[in-house]
Amino acid sequence: MQTEQERRRLLAEFVDRTDEMARFQRMLESDEKHIMVVWGGPGLGKTSLRLRMVHECAQRKLRKAEVECGGFRTTGYLAIMRKIRDDVGLQYFNAFSDYANFLTDPNYKPQISLNINLQGGSMAVAGQAQITGSSVGDIAGVVIKDNMLVLPRTDIAVPEEERMIRLTDRFLEGLNAALREGPVVVFLDGVEKVDPDTQRWLWEELLMAVRDGRLAGVKVVLCGQVQPQLDRDWRMMVEEAELRPLSLEHIEAYLEKRGVPEGLRSGLAVWVLADTKGEIAKIAAQVDAFLALQQKMAQG
Amino acid sequence: MSDLDPLQEFERRMQAMAQTGPAASAELLLEVMDPAAARLFRLGAIPHQFDVDILQVLAPEHSRGEIQQRCEEFGQLSFVTASIDGWSVHDAVRRHFFSQWFKPQVGEEFAVASARLADYFHRQAEVAHGELAETARRRHMFHLLGADQESGFQEFESLLRRARHNRVYSECSQLFQLVHEYDGFLATRYRLWLAYHEAKLAADQHNIEQAETTFQQILKEPDASPELRSAAYVRLGYVHGDRRNWDDAIACYERALALAEDNEAAHHSVPRILHDLGAAYREKGDLERAESLLARSIQMAQEQQNLSGQALAYNSLGVLALKRRDVRAAIDAFEKSLDALLRNDELFRTAQVYNNLGLAYSDLPDWARSAEYFRKSLEIKAKAGDTLGQASALNNLARVQASQGDLKAAIDSSTRAIALFIDIRALYDAALARHNRGKLYRRMKENERARQDFAEAAEAFRSLGKSAEAAAAAQDLQGLDAKVGLPWWVWAAIVLFGLIVLLLIIIGLAEA
Numbered sequence: 001m002q003t004e005q006e007r008r009r010l011l012a013e014f015v016d017r018t019d020e021m022a023r024f025q026r027m028l029e030s031d032e033k034h035i036m037v038v039w040g041g042p043g044l045g046k047t048s049l050r051l052r053m054v055h056e057c058a059q060r061k062l063r064k065a066e067v068e069c070g071g072f073r074t075t076g077y078l079a080i081m082r083k084i085r086d087d088v089g090l091q092y093f094n095a096f097s098d099y100a101n102f103l104t105d106p107n108y109k110p111q112i113s114l115n116i117n118l119q120g121g122s123m124a125v126a127g128q129a130q131i132t133g134s135s136v137g138d139i140a141g142v143v144i145k146d147n148m149l150v151l152p153r154t155d156i157a158v159p160e161e162e163r164m165i166r167l168t169d170r171f172l173e174g175l176n177a178a179l180r181e182g183p184v185v186v187f188l189d190g191v192e193k194v195d196p197d198t199q200r201w202l203w204e205e206l207l208m209a210v211r212d213g214r215l216a217g218v219k220v221v222l223c224g225q226v227q228p229q230l231d232r233d234w235r236m237m238v239e240e241a242e243l244r245p246l247s248l249e250h251i252e253a254y255l256e257k258r259g260v261p262e263g264l265r266s267g268l269a270v271w272v273l274a275d276t277k278g279e280i281a282k283i284a285a286q287v288d289a290f291l292a293l294q295q296k297m298a299q300g
Numbered sequence: 301m302s303d304l305d306p307l308q309e310f311e312r313r314m315q316a317m318a319q320t321g322p323a324a325s326a327e328l329l330l331e332v333m334d335p336a337a338a339r340l341f342r343l344g345a346i347p348h349q350f351d352v353d354i355l356q357v358l359a360p361e362h363s364r365g366e367i368q369q370r371c372e373e374f375g376q377l378s379f380v381t382a383s384i385d386g387w388s389v390h391d392a393v394r395r396h397f398f399s400q401w402f403k404p405q406v407g408e409e410f411a412v413a414s415a416r417l418a419d420y421f422h423r424q425a426e427v428a429h430g431e432l433a434e435t436a437r438r439r440h441m442f443h444l445l446g447a448d449q450e451s452g453f454q455e456f457e458s459l460l461r462r463a464r465h466n467r468v469y470s471e472c473s474q475l476f477q478l479v480h481e482y483d484g485f486l487a488t489r490y491r492l493w494l495a496y497h498e499a500k501l502a503a504d505q506h507n508i509e510q511a512e513t514t515f516q517q518i519l520k521e522p523d524a525s526p527e528l529r530s531a532a533y534v535r536l537g538y539v540h541g542d543r544r545n546w547d548d549a550i551a552c553y554e555r556a557l558a559l560a561e562d563n564e565a566a567h568h569s570v571p572r573i574l575h576d577l578g579a580a581y582r583e584k585g586d587l588e589r590a591e592s593l594l595a596r597s598i599q600m601a602q603e604q605q606n607l608s609g610q611a612l613a614y615n616s617l618g619v620l621a622l623k624r625r626d627v628r629a630a631i632d633a634f635e636k637s638l639d640a641l642l643r644n645d646e647l648f649r650t651a652q653v654y655n656n657l658g659l660a661y662s663d664l665p666d667w668a669r670s671a672e673y674f675r676k677s678l679e680i681k682a683k684a685g686d687t688l689g690q691a692s693a694l695n696n697l698a699r700v701q702a703s704q705g706d707l708k709a710a711i712d713s714s715t716r717a718i719a720l721f722i723d724i725r726a727l728y729d730a731a732l733a734r735h736n737r738g739k740l741y742r743r744m745k746e747n748e749r750a751r752q753d754f755a756e757a758a759e760a761f762r763s764l765g766k767s768a769e770a771a772a773a774a775q776d777l778q779g780l781d782a783k784v785g786l787p788w789w790v791w792a793a794i795v796l797f798g799l800i801v802l803l804l805i806i807i808g809l810a811e812a
Contacts, residue, residue, distance in 0.1 A: 042392055047381070070477075071348055072385075072435050072442075076470030079431070148430035152466050157648045157684035160467040162724055195473030196505055267307050275314065281390055284378030285325040286314070292332045293313065294306040 040243030043281030046223040064185040070193030077201040093174035097144040104149035179217040191224040245278025323396035345397035351386030402485040414446030527566040530559035546584040553577040571601040607644035651680035667704040691720035731760035
């Protein structure tokens with residue numbers, strides 16, 4: 001999540017990727033495909049492209065959710081759902097937040113009658129619920145705040161598989177409620193960094209729901225370093241875009257945007273292309289170094 | 301102003317920097333930068349993200365204003381990204397600068413900087429809440445590793461144990477990724493234990509081949525300690541056990557046992573290894589050997605006052621007795637297991653033992669006691685919130701109720717089981733339960749309901765690709781439709797005719 005200043009700078013310096021952008025725009029406009037996978041090695045400009053796509057969503061007034069995987073923050077399926085919920089709007093996801101709280105906080109009193117087969121094998125936790133008789137997600141005007149705890153509480157032992165199924169069902173229900181007010185575009189960056197179980201959840205639960213039409217109005221963009229292995233059924237539904245290194249022409253355009261003097265541009269572009277093989281992150285770093293050196297030399 | 305051509309000078313310097321690898325341009329940039337700023341940038345590459353507070357912790361000699369200004373300058377670099385956590389250096393560039401800190405000549409400075417960061421995040425973890433606290437704990441562990449490998453690795457193992465126990469595998473995976481950033485810096489013993497923990501996780505996630513390869517690699521390492529070797533043999537035994545390859549599993553457990561018995565640090569694991577070995581012999585069919593090993597496991601667990609170990613071994617002993625059809629001995633062992641669990645406050649684990657007691661009493665058969673224990677198992681699983689467990693217990697209960705002749709109760713239990721299986725998307729189990737309920741309806745002569753269950757079960761099996769089960773359900777359906785009985789008055793006539801014949805025979809015999 002960039003600062004506004006950085007966003008403006010990166011957008012101003014954006015070069016090439018017209019084909020990928022055209023495919024993204026086509027996906028937004030048609031009902032043919034709902035998932036786009038952008039993949040390429042490190043430093044090929046996935047982040048810049050994603051930023052451009054996010055900008056496109058803003059221009060079209062489309063709601064979007066951005067999830068960055070990896071780093072220090074928790075990146076399991078629960079964290080991904082929480083981030084999407086926070087970006088789309090907490091108010092649609094009461095049942096999900098309620099159940100997430102219930103699973104992680106022993107002192108939490110469920111606000112919604114939960115269908116979780118606990119305490120006596122009944123189909124609802126009426127004994128623990130403050131509001132009974134309400135169905136999932138129907139507490140008008142109340143927004144349930146997530147306490148954001150991560151580890152399951154120890155005074156119950158709901159199996160992991162069950163936790164995942166129930167949280168996902170409630171999340172999808174919430175997302176569907178949000179979709180009634182217009183489409184949502186979900187960006188997932190760094191998908192190769194998530195663990196195998198979360199990968200499975202991503203494809204078999206979230207993306208499967210998009211593919212099967214259970215989440216009508218959602219478009220998903222996955223950015224990663226690795227090309228996902230898709231079978232024929234999936235390939236029919238997914239727009240794949242492999243990022244390629246920048247060409248000499250695009251490097252020159254980039255140098256111009258970065259303010260490299262015209263007389264030095266083509267020479268520097270040839271050097272940079274040879275040294276970086278067109279990887280945008282390396283090109284950008286070299287231009288940083290060149291401009292700093294030039295400035296220092298100018299200062300004597 | 302210099303007369304040099306900036307392009308030529310740039311190329312010359314870049315060529316000179318080429319040996320520094322993929323981050324040559326970043327190194328050149330730092331070379332051109334003010335030395336104090338360059339040092340601050342190198343320090344800022346130790347954490348994954350930096351902000352004014354973190355840089356202040358790392359370089360307390362700088363003023364806050366100065367650091368603020370530097371942060372803004374760094375934010376202008378193409379490989380520095382602003383995020384909600386502050387600024388972060390692009391992965392490849394940060395990896396380069398982070399690895400530079402592993403050089404012996406800067407080792408002391410790195411340890412001091414890491415210790416400062418570890419303290420900083422430890423304080424944050426203590427006051428933060430929820431996910432923020434978890435993030436701070438991970439960051440504390442990460443920097444503690446840089447400051448003091450022994451403490452850092454202990455902290456890593458503690459976080460990993462907690463995450464693995466809760467089956468939060470994404471957390472485990474993340475912890476591994478963090479520790480791997482110290483590859484090349486981590487002492488051999490920690491590197492090997494790290495590989496061991498990763499293989500354990502791979503096995504948890506059913507990636508058995510990968511787990512097996514890693515355990516075998518660890519065992520080939522001359523630097524692996526006896527404790528680690530013993531643990532790796534146990535895990536390799538589990539891999540063979542998973543494949544029901546009992547001879548290989550036994551060989552592994554025996555090696556593990558020999559190492560653990562000879563090594564003080566691994567001595568605590570002896571009861572568990574004896575149990576695993578006993579269970580493997582039991583599965584292989586050598587019940588005498590299995591019994592003797594399980595008895596030793598119980599004895600050692602008692603000596604160590606290890607109630608959890610006692611419960612495990614008694615439960616296995618009960619399973620062994622059931623194999624021998626010695627139901628009384630099985631019940632005795634299960635009751636001892638239960639007692640140990642209750643004394644150890646392990647309520648949720650009792651559900652399995654109650655279930656085993658239910659099975660044992662159904663072998664007697666004592667249907668009333670069997671049903672009572674299945675109900676207790678159901679009650680515990682309900683307290684735990686384990687829907688699948690409740691559904692399985694209800695299935696067992698339905699079988700007992702049917703054996704007692706209480707078909708109505710059996711159908712009720714079965715119906716509840718089906719609803720729970722569907723609720724948790726266990727569609728195969730739901731189809732099995734539906735097929736069984738169909739049989740109960742058939743016994744009650746409720747053919748319409750039986751027909752519906754058989755048909756739905758067959759359809760569910762077909763959609764799950766389970767052709768054998770689908771065929772069995774379809775066959776029951778056909779059998780039900782094929783049963784066209786004679787009218788009642790025909791049966792009455794046949795019986796009457798038989799009685800008359802019998803009477804005539806008796807009269808004939810009496811006259812003779």
